[in-house]
Amino acid sequence: MKNFDLDIEEGEFLAVLGHNGSGKSTLARLMNGLLLPDKGTVEVFGTALTEKNLYDVRRNVGVVFQNPDNQTVSMLVEDDVAFGAENVGLTREEIGERIAFALSAVGMEEYRHATVARLSGGQKQRIAIAGVLALKPRVLVLDESTAMLDPRGRREIMDVVLRLNREEHITVVLITHFMEEALLSSRAVVMNRGEIVMQGAPSDIFERHEELLTYNLTLPRIGEICKKLQAGGMNVPDTLDVEILAEAIAASLRSS
Amino acid sequence: MTITAEHLSYVYHPGSPFAAKALDDVSLTIEEGEFFGIIGHTGSGKSTFVKHLNGLIRLPSSQKHYKKPKAKKGMPSPVVPSLKVGEYDLSSRKTDFYGLRKKVGMVFQYPEAQLFAETVFEDVAFGLKNFERDMKEKETEAAVKAAIEVVGLDYAAVKDVSPFDLSGGQKRRVAIAGVIVTKPEILVLDEPAAGLDPLGKKEIMALLHRLHGDWCKTVVIVSHDMDEIAENCTRAAVFSEGKIVYALPPKELFLKADELFALGLDIPLTAKLRLALLKRGIETDCDFTVDSFVDAVLKKRGGAS
Numbered sequence: 001m002k003n004f005d006l007d008i009e010e011g012e013f014l015a016v017l018g019h020n021g022s023g024k025s026t027l028a029r030l031m032n033g034l035l036l037p038d039k040g041t042v043e044v045f046g047t048a049l050t051e052k053n054l055y056d057v058r059r060n061v062g063v064v065f066q067n068p069d070n071q072t073v074s075m076l077v078e079d080d081v082a083f084g085a086e087n088v089g090l091t092r093e094e095i096g097e098r099i100a101f102a103l104s105a106v107g108m109e110e111y112r113h114a115t116v117a118r119l120s121g122g123q124k125q126r127i128a129i130a131g132v133l134a135l136k137p138r139v140l141v142l143d144e145s146t147a148m149l150d151p152r153g154r155r156e157i158m159d160v161v162l163r164l165n166r167e168e169h170i171t172v173v174l175i176t177h178f179m180e181e182a183l184l185s186s187r188a189v190v191m192n193r194g195e196i197v198m199q200g201a202p203s204d205i206f207e208r209h210e211e212l213l214t215y216n217l218t219l220p221r222i223g224e225i226c227k228k229l230q231a232g233g234m235n236v237p238d239t240l241d242v243e244i245l246a247e248a249i250a251a252s253l254r255s256s
Numbered sequence: 257m258t259i260t261a262e263h264l265s266y267v268y269h270p271g272s273p274f275a276a277k278a279l280d281d282v283s284l285t286i287e288e289g290e291f292f293g294i295i296g297h298t299g300s301g302k303s304t305f306v307k308h309l310n311g312l313i314r315l316p317s318s319q320k321h322y323k324k325p326k327a328k329k330g331m332p333s334p335v336v337p338s339l340k341v342g343e344y345d346l347s348s349r350k351t352d353f354y355g356l357r358k359k360v361g362m363v364f365q366y367p368e369a370q371l372f373a374e375t376v377f378e379d380v381a382f383g384l385k386n387f388e389r390d391m392k393e394k395e396t397e398a399a400v401k402a403a404i405e406v407v408g409l410d411y412a413a414v415k416d417v418s419p420f421d422l423s424g425g426q427k428r429r430v431a432i433a434g435v436i437v438t439k440p441e442i443l444v445l446d447e448p449a450a451g452l453d454p455l456g457k458k459e460i461m462a463l464l465h466r467l468h469g470d471w472c473k474t475v476v477i478v479s480h481d482m483d484e485i486a487e488n489c490t491r492a493a494v495f496s497e498g499k500i501v502y503a504l505p506p507k508e509l510f511l512k513a514d515e516l517f518a519l520g521l522d523i524p525l526t527a528k529l530r531l532a533l534l535k536r537g538i539e540t541d542c543d544f545t546v547d548s549f550v551d552a553v554l555k556k557r558g559g560a561s
Binding site for chain 2 (some may be wrong): 223256
């Protein structure tokens with residue numbers, strides 16, 4: 001990272017894009033003090049992050065990582081979700097409530113007494129999110145949390161994250177390779193070599209096709225199809241929506 | 257080498273409360289020269305099937321204390337599972353599994369996690385040295401060099417580097433080089449592009465096409481990504497609950513959108529667009545690759561004017 005400036009508003013859904021090695025994960029680790037910057041400051045809700053207030057900041061900023069198997073600590077779902085809450089010294093009753101809240105937020109209430117090892121990847125990842133939610137954080141950072149999941153697991157996680165953002169007003173920072181996921185965000189930033197090189201609404205970013213390519217990123221596949229149709233002389237807009245594209249193709253065919 | 261599986265079944269933890277039927281009477285033939293896709297969501301049996309192909313999971317009849325089930329009077333004779341990979345009969349106890357594994361290369365999910373040696377050269381050479389114990393050093397070196405180059409790495413630049421100092425995509429290439437260095441006829445890869453960024457994915461798929469044909473006659477990939485299947489495979493099998501539901505070329509398979517949705521699977525983007533156009537009364541005839549879809553749409557316009 002060098003000379004990196006970024007403000008994230010409370011309640012925002014921010015997507016961070018970038019190829020491998022662009023500094024995305026470093027950003028995630030800076031946000032809750034897993035790494036401290038060599039120069040400059042990270043402010044979370046107005047407080048500058050220092051070694052002294054790390055633990056308070058982490059209550060507010062929860063990070064979910066890539067590999068579900070590396071993020072579970074207990075045999076039972078209930079114990080696993082309670083782990084963080086136990087460590088900040090909540091009372092027994094309160095922990096019980098927090099577990100119930102967190103599991104229902106990720107739609108896993110029925111699995112409270114299940115064995116973690118017998119869950120699917122998507123379910124384990126939802127448990128990892130629940131473990132973070134049990135601390136009632138105001139910011140949720142997902143560092144490629146869907147990369148190892150199958151499409152169904154990926155959808156499960158995205159549904160949960162969207163709901164948390166909309167209903168619980170939790171700020172979400174979504175670090176991802178999947179262009180389709182970035183489309184759900186309200187703002188996207190593209191990182192390259194530790195710097196922000198593009199930012200804006202996701203649809204605006206995907207319109208700047210050539211530029212994305214220079215940062216080793218590709219368009220979502222639908223964007224690629226739009227470009228190819230345009231190259232073939234068909235009058236279709238840059239869109240990321242199947243129905244809009246189909247309508248445009250239909251209109252263009254009718255007029256010819 | 258043709259792969260012929262007949263009536264394969266497999267149960268994990270048989271006889272325990274956790275018994276789970278992973279394969280249920282699966283029959284499938286994969287011809288030599290195919291670029292074959294295996295689809296299905298987690299737990300559908302695809303990995304279990306693939307593990308049979310080089311004997312990581314053995315058929316009951318190839319194991320020591322196997323007793324042939326006896327036919328009972330008046331009952332249909334018991335189904336005997338069989339699996340043949342080229343000249344290797346995997347249902348026999350006498351199969352040369354060592355030879356088989358030389359011919360069937362297996363690349364697991366996240367193969368970079370299996371890198372272990374101090375240098376890229378040693379890592380790639382490891383399998384080869386174990387398979388070909390009396391190979392001369394010069395020959396080993398030539399084979400390793402060829403493998404590293406075919407996966408798109410600069411031999412001179414990486415051979416003495418620790419594999420752990422490479423980027424994610426490069427590590428995966430090294431791991432693949434370590435499997436293909438023995439020149440397997442069949443290369444099986446479990447989710448070869450998972451976890452890579454979009455460009456890394458494209459590069460890995462391009463690499464597999466480069467290998468397919470000259471280097472490995474047959475390529476089998478397990479994938480969750482329907483677009484990847486549509487774009488790359490000659491044929492794909494859909495697994496669900498331990499059974500094969502379809503084994504078809506993408507061109508036919510992705511016409512079955514409703515059936516695939518019902519199985520909890522997705523369809524490629526081109527197939528979604530085709531459906532959206534169909535709703536508007538426009539038929540597109542394509543094999544579901546992006547290029548053929550674009551061609552089909554553009555041709556429509558040509559025909560009308």
